Amino acid sequence: MAATPITGKRFEGKVALVTGATNGIGQAIAVRLAAEGALVGVNQKPTGDPTETLRRIKEAGGQGFPVVADMRNPQQVVEMVQEVAKRGGRFDYVVSNAAINPFLAWDEATLEDFNAICETNLRGTWVVTTEAAKQMKAFGNGGAIVCVSSISAHVGAPYQTAYCATKGGISMWAKALGSVVGAHGIRVNAVEPGWIKTNMSAPMFDAAPEVWKYYIDRIAIHRPGEPEEMAGAIAFLLSDDASYVTCATLLTDAGFIVNAEL
Numbered sequence: 659m660a661a662t663p664i665t666g667k668r669f670e671g672k673v674a675l676v677t678g679a680t681n682g683i684g685q686a687i688a689v690r691l692a693a694e695g696a697l698v699g700v701n702q703k704p705t706g707d708p709t710e711t712l713r714r715i716k717e718a719g720g721q722g723f724p725v726v727a728d729m730r731n732p733q734q735v736v737e738m739v740q741e742v743a744k745r746g747g748r749f750d751y752v753v754s755n756a757a758i759n760p761f762l763a764w765d766e767a768t769l770e771d772f773n774a775i776c777e778t779n780l781r782g783t784w785v786v787t788t789e790a791a792k793q794m795k796a797f798g799n800g801g802a803i804v805c806v807s808s809i810s811a812h813v814g815a816p817y818q819t820a821y822c823a824t825k826g827g828i829s830m831w832a833k834a835l836g837s838v839v840g841a842h843g844i845r846v847n848a849v850e851p852g853w854i855k856t857n858m859s860a861p862m863f864d865a866a867p868e869v870w871k872y873y874i875d876r877i878a879i880h881r882p883g884e885p886e887e888m889a890g891a892i893a894f895l896l897s898d899d900a901s902y903v904t905c906a907t908l909l910t911d912a913g914f915i916v917n918a919e920l
Contacts (some may be wrong), residue, residue, distance in 0.1 A: 664718070668897045670695030673746030675739060677701040677729065677786055678756030682856035683806060685711045686885035687753050687892050692720025694893065699725045699742035701756065729756045729782030730774070739789040748797050751896050752790035754783040755806040757824075761817040772820050779824035784831060787846070791839050800843025802896045805832045806888075807848040809911045825850075829907045836905035845904035847895045852911025854883040878913025 674691045678684040679700040692698045692715040700722045702708045708724040715722040727738035743749040757779045787803050794801035808825040829848050836846030853873050874880050891910050894900055
């Protein structure tokens with residue numbers, strides 16, 4: 659699906675941080691925010707490479723810069739948020755997107771596996787959004803936070819049991835945090851993507867034609883989503899167009915759940 663042309667500058671003069679921004683949904687939202695005028699901190703893990711994201715940002719006429727942090731290292735995450743705020747002179751938006759999803763049978767996952775998934779996905783989201791909210795409060799300009807959850811917050815999935823638990827926690831965290839930071843002009847929401855064409859989803863769909871068919875048959879518009887489509891939904895939630903939307907979860911699965919029993 660062709661990307662929708664960006665014609666507005668809803669985020670002109672604003673500063674944003676996107677975690678897990680070197681590929682997939684994170685990359686798409688970093689480019690989208692920059693294209694609409696924001697200065698974007700592009701998070702990479704220590705072994706990551708932000709080159710392609712930064713190239714796309716420049717191509718879109720935007721501005722971005724790399725910031726390094728391992729989401730399993732709370733101190734690195736806090737320092738990353740502070741670096742973005744210092745460099746930008748303000749802090750307006752954070753998109754907590756970084757996550758891992760190793761495909762593991764429930765009875766084969768080790769404690770180390772569970773800790774890695776929880777520390778990256780759930781605790782990482784908690785650390786980055788908490789520090790971001792503190793920065794927003796300190797600057798006094800309000801702000802908006804979007805957590806990238808998943809359809810897996812609602813449905814169990816073979817080989818993703820621990821991942822499902824973290825995504826359920828992320829959706830609830832967005833609601834809970836939003837309920838206490840609204841007084842500071844900060845809105846918090848979550849998106850819950852279904853099947854999106856990313857490196858994370860590829861192993862499940864590329865390896866099994868029957869899985870592909872199962873989803874295509876049940877998705878109401880009969881195709882997977884593109885990262886850029888998730889970027890559009892996230893940009894809406896961050897923007898003033900969603901000024902009365904907080905503590906909400908937006909299910910972006912193109913009707914898969916309602917058709918799951920077909």
